[in-house]
Amino acid sequence: MINDQLIDPTTKHTTDPFPRQEQAPPGLTERMAPQPDHGEQSYRGNRRLEGRRALITGGDSGIGRAVAIAFAREGANVAIAYLPSEQVDAEETAQWISDAGTDPLLLPGDLRSEQHCKDLVAHTEQAFGGLDLLVLNAAHQRNRGGIDEIPTDDFEHVVRVNLFAPVFLARAAVPLMEAGSSIITTTSIQGFDPSNELVDYAMTKAALVAFTKALAEELGPRGIRVNAVAPGPIWTPLIPATGWPDHLPEFGRNTPLGRAGQPAELAGAYVYLASDDASYVSGAVLPVTGGRGL
Structure with missing residues (x-):
C-alpha cells in the first residue's frame, strides 16, 4: 500500500536548472527567477518560541527571511538587520512578521561597523525589553578566479561581515542574555568542503x-x-549576486538529493535550536545540505 502522505524530498521543490542570471551584491529577491520559497504559505507555527525576543542579521531575505517568518509564527518578537539597499526585501519580510501577529523591528545599517552592531543589540533590547535569541546569519561572498585575484578591500568586506560582525554582536548581546537564551550562527558546507572559487568565504x-x-x-x-x-x-x-551566472544551471545538482534547497527548508532547524526542544544541544553544527556530508 502506498502512503500518499509521504513527500519525496528529491522533487519537493524545483529540479529544473536555474536560468543564468546575475545581480550586484547583496542581491534582491524580486529579481530572482524562480522566486525562492521562504515558507510564506507552508510554515505552520506551534508557539514554541512564545514571548522570545529575537535579532536576526540578514533577516530581510533568503534564509534570514525564512527564519524570521518561522520565529514570528512560533510567537517570538522579531528584529531584522539588513543593508539599506535591501529595504524592499525587509519591508516584505516585515509584512509577513506582522501577519503572524507581532510588530517587526526593522534595523538597517552596515554590519561592518562595530558601533552599528552595538546599536542593533541596544535597539532590540529597548524595543522588546530584552534579547533571548541571536541569529548570526548575514554573510557576503563573491566568486574568486584565484588567490591572486582577491581584492584586498573585498577580502576585508567578507571578513568584517562574516566574522567581525558576529563577534561584535555576541560581545554586545551576551551581557543581556539570561539562562535559556540561544545564539545560532549560520556557517556553511563551505566550512567543511570548501570551493577554491569561494576561498575567503x-x-x-x-x-x-x-x-x-x-x-x-x-x-x-x-x-x-x-x-x-x-x-x-x-x-x-x-547566489545570483556571487558572480557565477554560468554555474547556476548546475547549482545544487551535486547533492545526493539532486537539487538546491529552498530557504523554507532551513527554518525548522533554526526553530529547533532556538526552542526548549534543544535544551541539551549546544556546540552542535546541524547540516541542512541535501545529503552532502560535513
Whole structure:
C-alpha cells in the first residue's frame, strides 16, 4: 500500500536548472527567477518560541527571511538587520512578521561597523525589553578566479561581515542574555568542503564553526546555548549576486538529493535550536545540505 502522505524530498521543490542570471551584491529577491520559497504559505507555527525576543542579521531575505517568518509564527518578537539597499526585501519580510501577529523591528545599517552592531543589540533590547535569541546569519561572498585575484578591500568586506560582525554582536548581546537564551550562527558546507572559487568565504565559515564551539563552552555554565546551522546550496539572493551566472544551471545538482534547497527548508532547524526542544544541544553544527556530508 502506498502512503500518499509521504513527500519525496528529491522533487519537493524545483529540479529544473536555474536560468543564468546575475545581480550586484547583496542581491534582491524580486529579481530572482524562480522566486525562492521562504515558507510564506507552508510554515505552520506551534508557539514554541512564545514571548522570545529575537535579532536576526540578514533577516530581510533568503534564509534570514525564512527564519524570521518561522520565529514570528512560533510567537517570538522579531528584529531584522539588513543593508539599506535591501529595504524592499525587509519591508516584505516585515509584512509577513506582522501577519503572524507581532510588530517587526526593522534595523538597517552596515554590519561592518562595530558601533552599528552595538546599536542593533541596544535597539532590540529597548524595543522588546530584552534579547533571548541571536541569529548570526548575514554573510557576503563573491566568486574568486584565484588567490591572486582577491581584492584586498573585498577580502576585508567578507571578513568584517562574516566574522567581525558576529563577534561584535555576541560581545554586545551576551551581557543581556539570561539562562535559556540561544545564539545560532549560520556557517556553511563551505566550512567543511570548501570551493577554491569561494576561498575567503569558506575560510570565514570554517572559523564560525570554531567560534560556535568555543562560545558554547564558555556560555554553557550560564545556561546560554550556542549552535550552528550549516546550509548546503540554498536558493537565495546571495547566489545570483556571487558572480557565477554560468554555474547556476548546475547549482545544487551535486547533492545526493539532486537539487538546491529552498530557504523554507532551513527554518525548522533554526526553530529547533532556538526552542526548549534543544535544551541539551549546544556546540552542535546541524547540516541542512541535501545529503552532502560535513
